[in-house]
Amino acid sequence: MPASATANRPEELVERLGVGGAAAEGEALLKALREVKNQIIGNKTKKLLYLHLGAVPRIVSVLASAEGGGDAALIVQAAAAIGSFACGVEDGVRAVLDADAVPQLTRILSYPDEKVVDAGARSLRMIFQSKLTPKYDVLQEKNMKFLLSLLYRENENVTELAASIIAHSCERHEEQKALCDAGVLQRLVKLLGGPLNQRDACLESIEAIVRNNSEVAQKFACIDNGKALSSLIELIQDRYPRTRLLACICLIAIRHASPCYVQEMQIKTKLILILIELLEEPGKAGDEAPFALTNLIMDEEELHKQAISINAVEKLCNFFYKGPIEARRLQGILLALAELCSKLEKCRSQLISLQVLNFIVDALKHDCTDVRTAACSCIRNISRSLKNLSAGHLSSETVVVPLVQLLHDESSSVQVAALGAICNVAVNFATRKSVFIQCGGVSQLVQLAKSMDSTLRLKSVWALRNLMFLADRKDKECVLMELTVSNLASLICDSEHPIQEQALTLVSNLIDGCGDTFEHAFAEDSAIINALTRILHSASSPGVCMQGMFLLANIAAGNEFHKEVVLNCLVPPQPNGNNPSFIIKFLQSKENLLRVASVWCIVNLTYRDGLCSSTRVARLRDAGIISQIKTMVNDPCLDCKLRVRMALEQCMDFENSEHVH
Amino acid sequence: MSLSWIFLGQLDSIEPMSTSKKVITREEWERKLKDVKIRKEDMNKLVMNFLVTEGYVEAAEKFRIESGTEPDIDLATITDRMAVKKAVQSGNVKDAIEKVNDLNPMILDTNPQLYFHLQQQRLIELIRIGKVEEALEFAQEELAPRGEENQSFLEELERTVALLAFEDVKNCPYGELLDVSQRLKTASEVNAAILTSQSHEKDPKLPSLLKMLIWAQNQLEEKAAYPRINNLSTAVLEDPTI
Numbered sequence: 001m002p003a004s005a006t007a008n009r010p011e012e013l014v015e016r017l018g019v020g021g022a023a024a025e026g027e028a029l030l031k032a033l034r035e036v037k038n039q040i041i042g043n044k045t046k047k048l049l050y051l052h053l054g055a056v057p058r059i060v061s062v063l064a065s066a067e068g069g070g071d072a073a074l075i076v077q078a079a080a081a082i083g084s085f086a087c088g089v090e091d092g093v094r095a096v097l098d099a100d101a102v103p104q105l106t107r108i109l110s111y112p113d114e115k116v117v118d119a120g121a122r123s124l125r126m127i128f129q130s131k132l133t134p135k136y137d138v139l140q141e142k143n144m145k146f147l148l149s150l151l152y153r154e155n156e157n158v159t160e161l162a163a164s165i166i167a168h169s170c171e172r173h174e175e176q177k178a179l180c181d182a183g184v185l186q187r188l189v190k191l192l193g194g195p196l197n198q199r200d201a202c203l204e205s206i207e208a209i210v211r212n213n214s215e216v217a218q219k220f221a222c223i224d225n226g227k228a229l230s231s232l233i234e235l236i237q238d239r240y241p242r243t244r245l246l247a248c249i250c251l252i253a254i255r256h257a258s259p260c261y262v263q264e265m266q267i268k269t270k271l272i273l274i275l276i277e278l279l280e281e282p283g284k285a286g287d288e289a290p291f292a293l294t295n296l297i298m299d300e301e302e303l304h305k306q307a308i309s310i311n312a313v314e315k316l317c318n319f320f321y322k323g324p325i326e327a328r329r330l331q332g333i334l335l336a337l338a339e340l341c342s343k344l345e346k347c348r349s350q351l352i353s354l355q356v357l358n359f360i361v362d363a364l365k366h367d368c369t370d371v372r373t374a375a376c377s378c379i380r381n382i383s384r385s386l387k388n389l390s391a392g393h394l395s396s397e398t399v400v401v402p403l404v405q406l407l408h409d410e411s412s413s414v415q416v417a418a419l420g421a422i423c424n425v426a427v428n429f430a431t432r433k434s435v436f437i438q439c440g441g442v443s444q445l446v447q448l449a450k451s452m453d454s455t456l457r458l459k460s461v462w463a464l465r466n467l468m469f470l471a472d473r474k475d476k477e478c479v480l481m482e483l484t485v486s487n488l489a490s491l492i493c494d495s496e497h498p499i500q501e502q503a504l505t506l507v508s509n510l511i512d513g514c515g516d517t518f519e520h521a522f523a524e525d526s527a528i529i530n531a532l533t534r535i536l537h538s539a540s541s542p543g544v545c546m547q548g549m550f551l552l553a554n555i556a557a558g559n560e561f562h563k564e565v566v567l568n569c570l571v572p573p574q575p576n577g578n579n580p581s582f583i584i585k586f587l588q589s590k591e592n593l594l595r596v597a598s599v600w601c602i603v604n605l606t607y608r609d610g611l612c613s614s615t616r617v618a619r620l621r622d623a624g625i626i627s628q629i630k631t632m633v634n635d636p637c638l639d640c641k642l643r644v645r646m647a648l649e650q651c652m653d654f655e656n657s658e659h660v661h
Numbered sequence: 662m663s664l665s666w667i668f669l670g671q672l673d674s675i676e677p678m679s680t681s682k683k684v685i686t687r688e689e690w691e692r693k694l695k696d697v698k699i700r701k702e703d704m705n706k707l708v709m710n711f712l713v714t715e716g717y718v719e720a721a722e723k724f725r726i727e728s729g730t731e732p733d734i735d736l737a738t739i740t741d742r743m744a745v746k747k748a749v750q751s752g753n754v755k756d757a758i759e760k761v762n763d764l765n766p767m768i769l770d771t772n773p774q775l776y777f778h779l780q781q782q783r784l785i786e787l788i789r790i791g792k793v794e795e796a797l798e799f800a801q802e803e804l805a806p807r808g809e810e811n812q813s814f815l816e817e818l819e820r821t822v823a824l825l826a827f828e829d830v831k832n833c834p835y836g837e838l839l840d841v842s843q844r845l846k847t848a849s850e851v852n853a854a855i856l857t858s859q860s861h862e863k864d865p866k867l868p869s870l871l872k873m874l875i876w877a878q879n880q881l882e883e884k885a886a887y888p889r890i891n892n893l894s895t896a897v898l899e900d901p902t903i
Contacts, residue, residue: 037766038758038762041758042772044806083766087767087771088770122767
């Protein structure tokens with residue numbers, strides 16, 4: 001406050017706080033405390049100011065010195081001030097925790113004066129709402145006893161505090177079980193019948209205890225022969241939106257923890273309806289509703305269908321037309337739409353026909369990281385639709401350019417999400433990949449393919465692979481030039497198997513179709529072939545071996561030179577000791593596809609098309625490969641059996657011709 | 662809400678003719694209304710609920726004594742709440758803030774919009790009494806940081822500070838901010854926040870009932886010509902227009 005308040009300059013006020021020394025006493029101290037409290041409540045700037053002036057430890061010392069009685073008014077003001085420091089300001093929470101305020105505030109909960117108890121309970125509640133506050137150790141018996149005693153107090157602030165502490169402190173199964181065993185759930189259910197704020201606090205608590213814990217969820221469902229569960233079901237239709245939301249969240253948690261409860265389609269449909277209605281509420285209840293909805297229907301196609309049948313998609317999309325949406329709610333809506341589009345074509349078509357794609361694309365440029373990530377997920381799932389991809393809805397500049405922008409977003413989670421979307425969008429059946437290539441998408445992907453982060457590497461190689469799929473020659477060369485053969489070769493030898501697989505598939509897509517792209521496989525001293533040979537020798541994961549063998553088989557379908565190279569790969573000219581060729585191990589593999597790919601390779605190598613075929617057969621025989629194939633005449637996999645017969649027929653021709661001479 | 666359901670139950674028995682609207686005369690209507698039974702206790706509860714929510718403590722106390730109706734919240738808590746409301750309504754906003762913080766310090770800490778509106782009201786009061794320098798200092802120190810934290814606060818702040826630019830403050834574009842109605846608006850906001858923190862409903866039941874009446878009348882209007890209540894405060898039945 002201005003000029004007249006020199007006597008109340010912050011530094012001077014703080015001087016008066018505390019115990020002993022220069023600190024004020026009695027009435028003067030009370031005035032100082034009250035003044036500081038009134039200045040900081042609601043005011044972040046003032047909180048920080050007084051924090052830096054060291055007010056917190058002084059105020060806590062006032063609390064501490066009022067042992068056994070003391071001036072109630074002083075205690076109330078001190079407690080209120082401490083609670084306010086802890087509200088919404090991380091540094092404040094730290095200061096309060098460091099000054100050891102929690103035990104002091106806990107102590108005053110047992111005072112006879114209700115106002116003191118209220119002040120202590122409210123402040124503790126504020127402190128326990130912060131993520132920085134350590135969990136209350138409910139596994140310790142005396143702590144559990146204390147918590148229970150709070151739950152049985154008449155004071156609403158105290159019971160709400162207990163509920164908050166529980167919601168804050170139970171993460172692990174042992175903690176949840178301990179609370180359940182101590183009868184906390186029964187008491188919380190009883191408290192659900194109380195005033196509104198208490199009821200809401202209890203709902204949050206119950207959810208925290210049952211979350212992901214099937215044993216506890218079952219116990220809850222059995223309380224009072226199922227009456228507890230019924231009261232929850234009633235509460236989802238309560239008149240207060242926040243209560244409805246919390247009750248829904250509770251039921252969803254129980255369902256996920258123990259699917260035999262809340263399983264009738266009727267109740268699930270009701271939940272979907274109520275959550276969709278909640279979307280209309282302004283404020284936090286409406287903001288959180290789409291998250292609960294996403295959680296409810298996650299990965300369940302039946303529920304997706306139900307939601308769509310009650311116009312969930314339209315209702316969600318309507319929000320886009322109502323003007324700017326607050327960040328949290330926007331994130332929720334995008335995630336809900338993404339979930340709905342994840343499996344059902346109907347949803348994706350509906351979304352496109354409602355013409356909201358441009359809003360989703362706008363969200364790619366939002367300030368909030370979470371919104372950008374959610375928008376990417378949405379686009380990724382919409383583009384699972386082959387119809388939409390072919391129609392080119394997602395390959396225009398308006399979509400591709402912002403997505404490519406996100407590849408160098410500051411947040412790696414946004415980058416990963418954008419890559420996911422690009423992976424799909426890049427599988428473009430219309431050969432208009434040029435949009436993507438033109439806006440610098442390829443160089444971004446190539447950059448990310450060199451990232452230290454394996455997720456980024458994997459997804460970017462995947463995107464490049466999709467880009468290569470059915471691309472025309474010009475585009476393929478463009479990508480390869482950007483990526484370079486040596487990079488591709490090192491990706492084939494990447495430390496992560498999934499990345500090796502993607503890289504191999506990339507090469508397959510590269511050489512697929514037109515003949516001259518084959519040459520790329522041999523560029524730079526056959527760098528790619530060498531890399532391929534290396535990893536096949538080390539026989540990494542089955543997936544890698546399969547891709548590798550299919551690649552070899554495809555190359556072996558080429559000309560004499562190509563076949564020679566493949567043969568040298570399988571059967572090196574300078575034998576390395578008595579090591580059998582890796583293909584023999586593959587031919588003995590349990591994996592059908594790996595055997596099939598390997599036999600195809602042999603089929604292509606033994607194809608009678610020229611002079612050298614007989615020498616090739618001879619080399620294969622010498623390496624014991626033909627005899628291995630002979631043992632597979634009755635392979636259980638039909639595809640494999642047929643190829644084996646084909647290969648053997650081709651080899652027999654040579655044998656016969658040899659004998660016939 | 663038993664009152665309105667009885668009323669609508671009666672409406673059900675009216676048979677509209679297929680094409681033209683049915684006409685119901687005043688006598689017929691009044692006759693049917695006589696048959697509707699309303700309990701005294703229900704009306705008393707509605708009145709008590711209104712007095713309590715709006716904060717008329719003395720009236721509520723008197724009504725309790727005279728009618729024997731029990732209020733649904735402790736009348737003592739109403740006194741505190743009314744002190745806050747009164748302080749805002751008379752322009753003593755700093756006093757109001759201190760009282761709210763004494764009642765429950767969490768209210769203003771968890772309600773940034775309300776806190777901003779109270780601080781804004783303080784600024785308006787300073788401008789009203791012509792303390793220009795103090796007003797500017799206050800705006801700078803207390804309100805500008807809030808504006809930084811939130812875009813919509815910034816816009817409201819700019820509008821309020823703009824008052825200082827005008828000679829004839831009462832008639833300038835944002836002049837309504839100086840109106841008593843602005844104080845009442847802020848007072849109402851505080852009242853609602855306190856009620857919510859006490860787990861009490863912030864709106865009385867009576868307005869909902871009246872809204873239901875207007876809605877039901879409009880629905881019926883489509884099917885019949887009947888005596889309407891057009892003036893809610895007098896509740897006089899007006900003859901049907903044909």
